[in-house]
Amino acid sequence: MSPLSESRTAFDEETDVVVVGFGASGSVAAIEAAEHGARVIAIDRWGRGGASARSGGIIYAGGGSAQQQAAGFHDDPDQMEQYLALEEGVPVDDARLSRFCRRSLEDLGWLEAHGVRFPMGFDPAKTVVPVDDQVGLYFSGNEKHYAGEVPAVARGHRVAGRGMSGHDLVEALHGAAVEAGVDVRTRTRLVGLITDPSGQVVGVETLVLPADLVTRAVHAVSFRLLDTVGPVLHRVPTRLTAAVDRFEQRRGRRVRVGARSGVVLATGGFSFNHDLLATHAPVYARAMPLGTAGDDGSGMILAQAAGAALRLADRCGASRFIAPPSAFCHGVLVDADGERVCDESLYAATLSVHIASHGGRAWLILDRSARRKILEQIRASAPLHSRSLRQFVSGRASHVAFPRVFGSINLYLNRVVAPSIEALGVRCGIPPARLQETVDRYNEMARLGEPDPMGKSADLVRPVATPPFTAVPCHLDSVLFPAPNITLGGLDVDEDQRVRRSDGTVIPGLYAVGRCAAGVASRSYVSGLSLADCVYSGRNLGMVVTAPGAVAGMARVPGGSGSAPDR
Numbered sequence: 001m002s003p004l005s006e007s008r009t010a011f012d013e014e015t016d017v018v019v020v021g022f023g024a025s026g027s028v029a030a031i032e033a034a035e036h037g038a039r040v041i042a043i044d045r046w047g048r049g050g051a052s053a054r055s056g057g058i059i060y061a062g063g064g065s066a067q068q069q070a071a072g073f074h075d076d077p078d079q080m081e082q083y084l085a086l087e088e089g090v091p092v093d094d095a096r097l098s099r100f101c102r103r104s105l106e107d108l109g110w111l112e113a114h115g116v117r118f119p120m121g122f123d124p125a126k127t128v129v130p131v132d133d134q135v136g137l138y139f140s141g142n143e144k145h146y147a148g149e150v151p152a153v154a155r156g157h158r159v160a161g162r163g164m165s166g167h168d169l170v171e172a173l174h175g176a177a178v179e180a181g182v183d184v185r186t187r188t189r190l191v192g193l194i195t196d197p198s199g200q201v202v203g204v205e206t207l208v209l210p211a212d213l214v215t216r217a218v219h220a221v222s223f224r225l226l227d228t229v230g231p232v233l234h235r236v237p238t239r240l241t242a243a244v245d246r247f248e249q250r251r252g253r254r255v256r257v258g259a260r261s262g263v264v265l266a267t268g269g270f271s272f273n274h275d276l277l278a279t280h281a282p283v284y285a286r287a288m289p290l291g292t293a294g295d296d297g298s299g300m301i302l303a304q305a306a307g308a309a310l311r312l313a314d315r316c317g318a319s320r321f322i323a324p325p326s327a328f329c330h331g332v333l334v335d336a337d338g339e340r341v342c343d344e345s346l347y348a349a350t351l352s353v354h355i356a357s358h359g360g361r362a363w364l365i366l367d368r369s370a371r372r373k374i375l376e377q378i379r380a381s382a383p384l385h386s387r388s389l390r391q392f393v394s395g396r397a398s399h400v401a402f403p404r405v406f407g408s409i410n411l412y413l414n415r416v417v418a419p420s421i422e423a424l425g426v427r428c429g430i431p432p433a434r435l436q437e438t439v440d441r442y443n444e445m446a447r448l449g450e451p452d453p454m455g456k457s458a459d460l461v462r463p464v465a466t467p468p469f470t471a472v473p474c475h476l477d478s479v480l481f482p483a484p485n486i487t488l489g490g491l492d493v494d495e496d497q498r499v500r501r502s503d504g505t506v507i508p509g510l511y512a513v514g515r516c517a518a519g520v521a522s523r524s525y526v527s528g529l530s531l532a533d534c535v536y537s538g539r540n541l542g543m544v545v546t547a548p549g550a551v552a553g554m555a556r557v558p559g560g561s562g563s564a565p566d567r
Contacts, residue, residue: 010256011203011256011257011258012255012256012257013255013257013258014203014257014258014259014260015039015040015041015183015257015258015259015260016033016038016039016040016259016260016261017030017033017038017039017040017041017259017261017262017263017264017545018040018041018042018043018203018204018257018259018262018263018264019033019040019041019042019043019182019264019266020042020043020044020190020204020263020264020265020266020267020299021043021044021050021265021266021267021268021294021299021514021516022042022043022044022047022049022050022174022177022184022186022266023049023050023051023052023053023170023266023268023294023514023534024049024050024052024169024170024173024514024531024534024535024538025052025266025513025514025515025516025533025534025535025537025538026042026044026050026264026266026513026514026538027042027170027173027174027176027177027538028173028513028534028535028538028539028542029264029266029513029537029538029539029541029542029545030042030177030180030182030264030542031114031173031176031177031180031182031538031542032538032539032541032542032543033261033264033541033542033545034177034180034181034182034542035180035542036542036543038261038545039181039183040181040182040183041182041183041185041257042177042182042183042184042185043185043186043188043189043190043204043206044184044185044186044188044294045186045187045188045189045190045294046186046187046219046223046292046293046294047186047187048223048292048294049166049167049170049171049174050170050268050291050292050294050295051268051269051290051291051292051294051295051486051515052166052169052170052531052534053166053167053169053170053292054164054166054290054291054292055164055166055169055530055531056128056129056158056164056165056166056527057129057158057159057161057164057165057166057167057168057169057531058129058140058156058157058158058159058527058528058531059108059111059118059156059157059158059159059169059528059531059532059535060140060141060155060156060157060526060527060528060529060531060532061104061105061107061108061155061157061528061532062075062077062079062080062101062104062105062153062155063075063076063077063080063101063102063104063105064076064105065105065108065137065157066120067118067119067120067122067136067137067157068137068153068154068155070120070122070137071122071137071154073153073154074151074153075153075155077101077102077104078101079150079151079153080101080104080153080155081097081098081101081102082149082150083143083146083150083153084097084100084101084520084529085097086146086149086150087141087142087146087524087526088520088523088524089523089524090523095495096495096519096520097520099495100520100532100533100536103536103539104532107532107535107536107539108157110535110539111169111172111535114172114173114176115172115173115175115176116159116160116168116169116172116173117159117160117172118136118137118157118158118159118160119133119134119135119136119158119160120134120136120137121134121135121136121137122135122136122137122138122154123135123137123138124138124139124154125138125324125326126139126323126324126326126329126345127324128319128321128324128348128527129158129163129164129527130158133160133161133162133163135158136157136158136160137154137155137156137157137158138154138156138158139152139154139156140154140155140156140347140526140527140528141155141156141347141526141527141528141529142346142347142350142526143155144345144457145343145345145346145455145456145457146455147457148455155528156526156527156528157528159172166531169531185208187208187209187211187215187216187219188206188207188208188209188255189206189207189208189209189248189252190204190205190206190267190298190299190302191205191206191207191254192204192205192302193205193263193302193303193305193306193510194256194258195306198508199306199307199507199508200507200508200509201259201262201263201306201507201508201509201510202258202259202260202509203256203257203258203259203263204256204257204259204263205254205255205256205257206254206255206256206257207248207249207252207253207254207255208252208253208254208255209248209251209252210251210252210253215251218247219247219248222244222247223292223293225240226240226241226244226272226293227292227293230272230289230293231288231289231290231482231484234274234286234287234288234289234477234479234482235274235289236272236274236289236293241296259509261509261545262509262510262511262545263509263510263511264497264511264512264513264541264545265299265300265302265303265491265499265510265511265512265513265516265517266299266512266513266514266516266538267294267298267299267300267516268291268292268294268295268299268514268515268516269291269295269297269486269487269488269490269515269516270295270296270297270300270487271289271290271291271295271316271485271486271487272289272291272292272293272294272295272296273295273296273297276297276300277316277487280310280313280314280489281313281314281315281316281487283356283359283360283476284316284318284352284356284360284476284485286360286476286477287316287318287352287476287477287482287483287484287485288482288483288484288485289484289485290319290484290485290486291486295486295487295515299491299512299516300490300491300516303491303499303507303510303512306499306507306510307501307502307507308491308492308499308500308501308507308510309491309492309500309501309502310489310490310491310492310518311489311490311491311492311518311522312488312489312490312518312522312523313487313489313490314489315487315488315489315522315523315524316352316356316485316486316487316488317348317349317352317485317486317487317488317521317525317530318348318349318352318356318476318483318484318485318486319348319349319352319483319484319485320348320349320351320352320355320474320476320483321348321351321406322344322348322351322364322472322474323345324377324407325373325374325377325378325407326345326377326460327370327373327374327376327377328344328364328366328370328374328407328410328472329344329345329456329460330344330366330369330370330373330460330461330462330464331344331364331365331366331370331464331472332344332364332365332438332439332442332464333351333355333362333363333364333365333474334362334363334365334430334435334438335355335358335359335361335362336358336359336361336429336430337430337431337434338425338430338431338432338434338435338437338438339358339434339438340438340442340454341354341355341358341362342354342454343452343454343455343456344364344456344460345456345457345460347525347526347527348483349524349525349526350524350525350526351474352476352483352485353524355474355475355476356476360475360476360477361475361476362473362474362475363416363428363430363471363472363473363474364471364472364474365421365424365435365439365464365469365470365471366464366469366470366471366472367463367464367465367466367467367468367469367470368466368467368468368469369462369466370462370464371411371470374407374411375411377407378404378407378408406481409480409481410472410481411470413480414472414473414478414480414481415470415471415472415473416428416470416471416473417468417469417470417471418468418469418471419467419468419469420467420469421435421436421439421469422435422436424469424470424471427471428471428473439464442463442464443463443464443465445461446461446462446463447463486515486525486530487515488515488518488521488522488523488525488530489518489522490512490515490516490517490518490519490522491512491516491517491518492517492518493511493512493517493518493519493537494506495540496511496540496541496544497511497512497513497517497537497540497541497544498510498511498544499511499512499517511541511544511545513534513537513538513540513541514530514533514534514537514538515530515534517537519533519536519537520532520533520536520537521533
């Protein structure tokens with residue numbers, strides 16, 4: 001069967017909306033459509049909640065939430081928009097960004113109304129994800145870096161749960177979807193989009209696996225294998241994906257489902273598709289894929305067969321965290337030419353963009369005093385025994401392991417040591433004189449107390465002057481110090497999530513949400529922005545794609561492109 005086929009034969013069944021992919025964005029879209037009166041079928045190949053379930057469960061939100069008010073922050077949509085415009089590199093009056101910020105509190109309330117909880121605690125520390133499970137708010141981006149242009153306000157809202165709480169977010173949304181009447185079907189794979197003679201997408205062709213014990217067991221093992229091999233090898237071998245595909249083809253049966261109101265692609269990004277990465281974002285192709293085996297770009301590929309265009313497909317968010325411990329930020333990050341790269345305290349994905357612009361190679365230069373401070377902070381961090389083995393295996397305790405495991409690796413294994421800066425340059429293959437000049441310039445700034453021209457806060461600017469000196473390789477393709485990577489761009493969509501062709505016209509009946517689409521989080525990324533975009537885009541879609549006649553009692557959102565029920 002071609003990935004694109006015309007509807008010349010009857011469907012096996014019909015519904016109003018078919019949602020493909022059941023992570024955060026797919027769940028939200030399905031709930032909204034169902035609550036607007038549509039009959040919704042949601043299909044998912046693996047049934048594991050996608051990359052959303054593997055996330056830290058952070059929602060980037062602002063405008064004056066209860067958590068912000070309790071922590072003493074004043075925030076409003078204009079202030080949030082001003083910061084994100086700086087972060088994303090777009091005009092302050094960007095229509096999509098403006099609507100996202102103005103609806104932020106409403107979307108946060110929507111999540112709470114559908115069973116998602118947020119603790120009230122606040123953590124001011126620079127961290128990946130707060131270790132304290134009572135924390136519901138922290139600085140999840142580069143807010144402090146831009147404090148000279150817009151007040152630094154914490155907007156990372158953490159979903160309540162143990163550790164990395166993406167599972168808790170998805171579990172709540174899945175429960176709300178079932179309660180709303182969504183027909184959820186797992187072990188069901190999209191293999192083709194069905195169009196009518198005019199080019200409108202009118203349904204999907206799926207491959208449905210039987211529910212017997214053997215099939216379920218083999219499929220579950222296949223998922224685990226793909227999920228494990230991809231990050232370890234920094235790619236999934238073609239033979240392995242082909243073997244899984246053959247198994248599904250042998251065991252599954254073809255089912256054609258008609259969609260009267262539209263097909264929604266919520267299939268995630270393409271971090272697990274090495275060929276697509278090498279084509280669209282080659283500097284990230286050797287980074288460690290982050291997400292799940294479902295992030296294979298399959299939805300985008302099928303949409304392209306229907307004429308869809310991609311946008312911002314070269315944008316990625318590699319988690320090149322160098323902190324915690326925060327004392328790592330006392331160092332100087334340099335490229336292969338010995339030039340300083342950026343403010344070392346920037347958010348991980350922002351760091352990765354700067355490193356990518358320098359060829360994907362970078363070294364963090366530290367001195368003995370910084371190493372001692374790092375060791376102190378490692379010893380003071382949460383002990384590994386504070387979390388169970390099951391939490392580490394599931395990924396829920398990754399934020400606890402990070403400072404102790406990778407902090408120690410970078411001090412003792414993933415490093416080069418030398419008695420002088422020039423000797424360090426020789427051992428790293430960096431021009432010694434240029435490296436010495438860069439460090440001398442940085443040290444002079446630190447001694448004089450001058451503002452850092454790259455924006456690092458004064459409390460983190462310390463001289464790198466006490467031998468011996470250490471260089472920690474922070475390359476995007478590092479094996480000992482991996483930079484887990486997600487893709488940010490995707491299908492080009494309008495503000496109603498309708499998929500567009502390269503000429504700007506829309507493909508009738510086809511929609512995309514979350515990381516399958518280019519959205520608010522596609523130009524630049526900070527923690528929580530992708531999940532917030534999943535909620536935002538999913539709600540846009542759910543309010544637009546409704547069954548015929550289901551629009552009764554619904555009003556157009558002022559200044560928006562969706563519809564909202566009278567509640």
